[in-house]
Amino acid sequence: MKHVNLPYITKITDSRIEARGIKTLLFRYPRAVDPGQFFMIWIPGVDEIPMSVSYISQDIKGITFRRVGDATTALYKLKPDDMIGIRGPYGNGFRIDGKHILFVAGGTGIATLAPAIEKAISKGIASTVVIGAKTYEEIFFEERLKNHNAKIHISTDDGSRGYKGYASDLSKQILNKKRERFNSIITCGPEPMMKKLLETCGDIPLQASLERYMKCCIGLCGQCCIGEGLRVCVEGPVFDGKTLKNIEDFGVYRRDPTGRKIRILG
Amino acid sequence: MKHVNLPYITKITDSRIEARGIKTLLFRYPRAVDPGQFFMIWIPGVDEIPMSVSYISQDIKGITFRRVGDATTALYKLKPDDMIGIRGPYGNGFRIDGKHILFVAGGTGIATLAPAIEKAISKGIASTVVIGAKTYEEIFFEERLKNHNAKIHISTDDGSRGYKGYASDLSKQILNKKRERFNSIITCGPEPMMKKLLETCGDIPLQASLERYMKCCIGLCGQCCIGEGLRVCVEGPVFDGKTLKNIEDFGVYRRDPTGRKIRILG
Amino acid sequence: MDISTTISSIKLKNPTILASGIMDEDAGSMQRIIKRGGVGAVVTKSIGLTARRGYPNPTVIELEHGILNAMGLPNPGIDHYGEEIEKIKHLQTPIIGSIYGANPDEFIELSRRMEDLDVDALELNLSCPHTKKYGLEIGCDPYLVRKITCAVKENVSIPVFIKLSPNVTSIIELAKMAEEAGADAIVAINTVKAMKINIDLRRPILSNKIGGYSGKAIMPIGVRCVYEIAENIQIPIIGVGGITTGEDAIEYFMAGASAVQIGSGVYYRGIDIFKTVCSEIENWMKKHGYKKLSDLIGVAHI
Amino acid sequence: MDISTTISSIKLKNPTILASGIMDEDAGSMQRIIKRGGVGAVVTKSIGLTARRGYPNPTVIELEHGILNAMGLPNPGIDHYGEEIEKIKHLQTPIIGSIYGANPDEFIELSRRMEDLDVDALELNLSCPHTKKYGLEIGCDPYLVRKITCAVKENVSIPVFIKLSPNVTSIIELAKMAEEAGADAIVAINTVKAMKINIDLRRPILSNKIGGYSGKAIMPIGVRCVYEIAENIQIPIIGVGGITTGEDAIEYFMAGASAVQIGSGVYYRGIDIFKTVCSEIENWMKKHGYKKLSDLIGVAHI
Numbered sequence A, B: 001m002k003h004v005n006l007p008y009i010t011k012i013t014d015s016r017i018e019a020r021g022i023k024t025l026l027f028r029y030p031r032a033v034d035p036g037q038f039f040m041i042w043i044p045g046v047d048e049i050p051m052s053v054s055y056i057s058q059d060i061k062g063i064t065f066r067r068v069g070d071a072t073t074a075l076y077k078l079k080p081d082d083m084i085g086i087r088g089p090y091g092n093g094f095r096i097d098g099k100h101i102l103f104v105a106g107g108t109g110i111a112t113l114a115p116a117i118e119k120a121i122s123k124g125i126a127s128t129v130v131i132g133a134k135t136y137e138e139i140f141f142e143e144r145l146k147n148h149n150a151k152i153h154i155s156t157d158d159g160s161r162g163y164k165g166y167a168s169d170l171s172k173q174i175l176n177k178k179r180e181r182f183n184s185i186i187t188c189g190p191e192p193m194m195k196k197l198l199e200t201c202g203d204i205p206l207q208a209s210l211e212r213y214m215k216c217c218i219g220l221c222g223q224c225c226i227g228e229g230l231r232v233c234v235e236g237p238v239f240d241g242k243t244l245k246n247i248e249d250f251g252v253y254r255r256d257p258t259g260r261k262i263r264i265l266g
Numbered sequence C, D: 001m002d003i004s005t006t007i008s009s010i011k012l013k014n015p016t017i018l019a020s021g022i023m024d025e026d027a028g029s030m031q032r033i034i035k036r037g038g039v040g041a042v043v044t045k046s047i048g049l050t051a052r053r054g055y056p057n058p059t060v061i062e063l064e065h066g067i068l069n070a071m072g073l074p075n076p077g078i079d080h081y082g083e084e085i086e087k088i089k090h091l092q093t094p095i096i097g098s099i100y101g102a103n104p105d106e107f108i109e110l111s112r113r114m115e116d117l118d119v120d121a122l123e124l125n126l127s128c129p130h131t132k133k134y135g136l137e138i139g140c141d142p143y144l145v146r147k148i149t150c151a152v153k154e155n156v157s158i159p160v161f162i163k164l165s166p167n168v169t170s171i172i173e174l175a176k177m178a179e180e181a182g183a184d185a186i187v188a189i190n191t192v193k194a195m196k197i198n199i200d201l202r203r204p205i206l207s208n209k210i211g212g213y214s215g216k217a218i219m220p221i222g223v224r225c226v227y228e229i230a231e232n233i234q235i236p237i238i239g240v241g242g243i244t245t246g247e248d249a250i251e252y253f254m255a256g257a258s259a260v261q262i263g264s265g266v267y268y269r270g271i272d273i274f275k276t277v278c279s280e281i282e283n284w285m286k287k288h289g290y291k292k293l294s295d296l297i298g299v300a301h302i
């Protein structure tokens, strides 16, 4: 495992369906990884895509993802003993400290947050978690986190479970009720949701994990840059609220693989 | 000083004439060097040539050489503050152990042996030294070694000082008288002299330092090979008597820069 | 200590330039390099007439001794890239517009468009080693190099730099052709054609299979190219390839470069590399009694 | 585990070959490599019609990521080298005679002389990057490559291997020409043209200034060349450049090489490198369920 930036070929050791269209793959990867960091996952002959670490143990690491296009569909089909290439971990990861953290996940964002929540709890930090999904069938990691004594709130867009509406709206409610309780907010999910959260969090420090199109992940190609040259692959993917407030494009624009600006759908 | 095999540029800190046509240059070279090892000395625009270490202290190292051709003449002209390139040290160096060592130097060979003699004495090993030269004006390092309490015998080809004849003949006399006293012979000088010594040393272990045309000094080019591919730059320049007995060319042939065999003049 | 340098009519406050393709896809990243990095100039990403996605990933990997990439010239196209250039003009740092095309006409069109955007100079990328039809096929044909250079020179009045590839039999011949055709400077070198195969998966790692090798390993190749070119032409040379320290840059200056570009070094030493390299250059010059950069340029030709 | 391989009519008990110019100036050193190193074959030093001293020192230095040399083709000439070959014939290891010349006639003369010395195959060094008139000037002209290959093939009956340079615009074209002309195998690559300047002394270190870059840094370049050649010709390829481990060798096999040569690796891992690499190849094959070397050759072409 000499070169962190050259794919390390490893076998899928286990896989499981977490919810409708959501799958976890586990594989041997004996390198230290922090919650909030991510890998580049090479699916030979298909693509190489960024994926947050969703399971962390000594030797085994995991990713949890939604099937959305070619690469994730190819990943979805993989079975134990199939081989993938991993490079990383990349990025900064979350700062996990304070007394009580509010975690707000939208969609697959909970895959990124789960290891952070586990770490917070293991450090004795009270953790309130908002899991938002389109519909009840797409909620996952609820059991996993309950087992860790996180206080969980659910929202679904269609109201099929829990609060009807967006995770950001539910979070607003929670914050409105007991704002003074939280000294940190950590979020991962659709950017418009995170942007709303940023607007409502007031002076509670916020950390948000961003997604941008990734190529090199070693800070050279510039593909992932936001604001004044902040590289999501190096200085991110986790940015604090203060930084995000200065980034015009946050929640509004991202760039496609050609470098062209694309409006982020709300 | 990262790369041992890339010339390290250093300034001559001091120079002195040791005898007729024999000069010492001292320079800063803060790398550990053992007696019997050698450097490649780069004289920019002229040549790069092998030279044994003749002075060893923490930071300062020295070489002592005879002016014989282009490169040594250019070296001879250098003054303090002039710059040369050094790579190395190369080779194995001498094994210095036992109770009483007989050192036999012919010509500039004493330059190579001097640090070894000093080391032997500092380890409490009795040291008898034969210094052979063409004529009395070419004898050097006698004072230096006397100061260290070495027992010194001198021979000159022309009898202008000490024993008249070759160092090997004088050594034979010494060995004939008190052979049992010595448990090791270390020699450096013209190959025919060393070969004669090998023939007379009997079962006293002998170490001889050889000279061959050198180019790479990192064991690749093969220019310096003797016997069955022994690289004078890596496995040498010091070989033991047993090894030398199996090398047909020892004392007879060397190879020029083209690789052609040349008879060694007796 | 004067480390300013001049390439044709472009004055640089220091001799370090951001190489094309590194942190220059948008205004923000170039802005960061200019403000925090302290570069003498930036080269834009190589821009074409229309947008290109480039190749699928993997597009960049790190090897034991260098970086291997096959991006496939992704770029938003000149129509969209204009606004990025607009946004960094006020920073008073020279902007060199890099362009690539498939034929002289495309180069002419792109040069004019770039000139209209008010860039300070043009860099013609005739040397991308892994994009079919663009770059290498053009950059290795001396007559095409001459034709394109002439065509562009006739159509713009800003200085024109020609970036050459080391993947050719004679980089000297290409540099001479470019000079003859009126080029204002030569940029050497682009990446070296190379490949990494993953033996577990029995396949090249890059989706394009072959890529361009940059970073530390290629520096002796770049220095050789600059040295060879310098012996044969009079126009200035910008050296690039494997530079990570001030001493590396000085080696290029002594080989004949009037300025240097840094790409992969941003990975090895971070965004601050430009500043760091400049202060290493200054320290070395101070220690060795040099007063101005021009005293170093080409001195290794003995 | 079967790691034997065949190049034309030459059977090798293992696929590691001593590269030309390394430890092969005299019989003794080749003998040591054969006996202790356990090579599949040895290539001799490149031999010419008459003795050559080569360049003054410095001729070889180690860089941060590779080795740089400009020996200048020193050799005792074919008249004197014969006795060295005589002395190692009894060792039953294939001997490949490397020759260089300034024109087809010299190559013909040398080939005949080598064949008379009973070597098992010839390697035509058309690729030495730093010796004027010899090597590169010849090796980068496709028509000269064809002419020399044809001429030699007409004059000898032992297999003829053509060693190519990476310092060309298209190594594919050269390999195709050699194949067309009847070559029995391609050897790729020779060293990459490069330079190291010492900035304290303001001059190139090698007396010849420009040298050939070998060792670890050039491996991705060698693999690329072998891969490109393999896509375009049918005759076997011998891979060389930067190999120091069994996994490196496997990368070359997968790129299309039927055997590999090792040069600078002797510095990195010692004389035993051939044995070591063979056992690393075997271990890897065992671990990954391969039975014979031929199952690896060219598999990365997907």
Ligand SMILES: Cc1cc2nc3c(=O)[nH]c(=O)nc-3n(C[C@H](O)[C@H](O)[C@H](O)COP(=O)(O)OP(=O)(O)OC[C@H]3O[C@@H](n4cnc5c(N)ncnc54)[C@H](O)[C@@H]3O)c2cc1C
Binding pocket: A038, A047, A048, A049, A050, A051, A052, A053, A054, A063, A064, A065, A066, A067, A068, A069, A070, A071, A072, A073, A108, A111, A112, A210, A211, A212, A213, A214, A215, A237, C057
């Ligand atoms: C730091 C980071 C962490 C991520 N973690 C997760 C995770 O834990 N779980 C999860 O389900 N998804 C995660 N994603 C998103 C995931 O990378 C995309 O869903 C995936 O790349 C889609 O690939 P595709 O070929 O299946 O879809 P496509 O049809 O190719 O595209 C679908 C979407 O994915 C984006 N995408 C495609 N390739 C890339 C790329 N190289 N880099 C970034 N985005 C890309 C496209 O821009 C598009 O918006 C993460 C993204 C980033 C940047």
Ligand SMILES: Cc1cc2nc3c(=O)[nH]c(=O)nc-3n(C[C@H](O)[C@H](O)[C@H](O)COP(=O)(O)OP(=O)(O)OC[C@H]3O[C@@H](n4cnc5c(N)ncnc54)[C@H](O)[C@@H]3O)c2cc1C
Binding pocket: B038, B047, B048, B049, B050, B051, B052, B053, B054, B063, B064, B065, B066, B067, B068, B069, B070, B071, B072, B073, B108, B111, B112, B210, B211, B212, B213, B214, B215, B237, D057
């Ligand atoms: C390991 C080793 C240690 C040495 N230590 C000393 C020493 O301490 N003091 C000393 O005076 N001399 C020493 N020599 C010998 C010294 O290297 C030569 O005297 C010197 O190279 C002569 O160079 P020149 O250009 O002045 O002479 P030239 O006129 O070039 O040649 C004179 C002789 O020196 C030999 N020579 C030239 N270049 C080389 C080379 N690259 N490698 C080996 N021999 C060469 C020639 O073959 C010839 O026999 C040593 C040699 C070796 C191999």
Ligand SMILES: Cc1cc2nc3c(=O)[nH]c(=O)nc-3n(C[C@H](O)[C@H](O)[C@H](O)COP(=O)(O)O)c2cc1C
Binding pocket: A216, A220, A221, C019, C020, C021, C022, C045, C046, C060, C067, C069, C071, C073, C098, C125, C128, C163, C189, C190, C191, C213, C214, C215, C216, C218, C240, C241, C242, C243, C261, C262, C263, C264, C265
């Ligand atoms: C990721 C990456 C992308 C590159 N893109 C371009 C490009 O678009 N145009 C160009 O002319 N050169 C491009 N290059 C080549 C660099 O500008 C530079 O010539 C080369 O990398 C050698 O310099 P370095 O060793 O400092 O990186 C790219 C290099 C890298 C590593």
Ligand SMILES: Cc1cc2nc3c(=O)[nH]c(=O)nc-3n(C[C@H](O)[C@H](O)[C@H](O)COP(=O)(O)O)c2cc1C
Binding pocket: B216, B220, B221, D019, D020, D021, D022, D045, D046, D060, D067, D069, D071, D073, D098, D125, D128, D163, D189, D190, D191, D213, D214, D215, D216, D218, D240, D241, D242, D243, D261, D262, D263, D264, D265
């Ligand atoms: C010191 C040295 C001398 C060489 N001499 C020759 C030579 O005489 N003929 C030749 O064809 N190649 C010669 N080469 C090139 C090697 O045979 C080989 O092609 C090159 O070094 C790349 O392989 P490596 O990285 O394993 O060293 C020489 C290389 C070195 C380092």
Ligand code: FES
Binding pocket: A213, A214, A215, A216, A217, A218, A219, A220, A221, A222, A223, A224, A225, A231, A232, A233, A234
């Ligand atoms: S992905 Fe290339 S800089 Fe971040």
Ligand code: FES
Binding pocket: B213, B214, B215, B216, B217, B218, B219, B220, B221, B222, B223, B224, B225, B231, B232, B233, B234
């Ligand atoms: S000098 Fe090259 S092998 Fe010894």
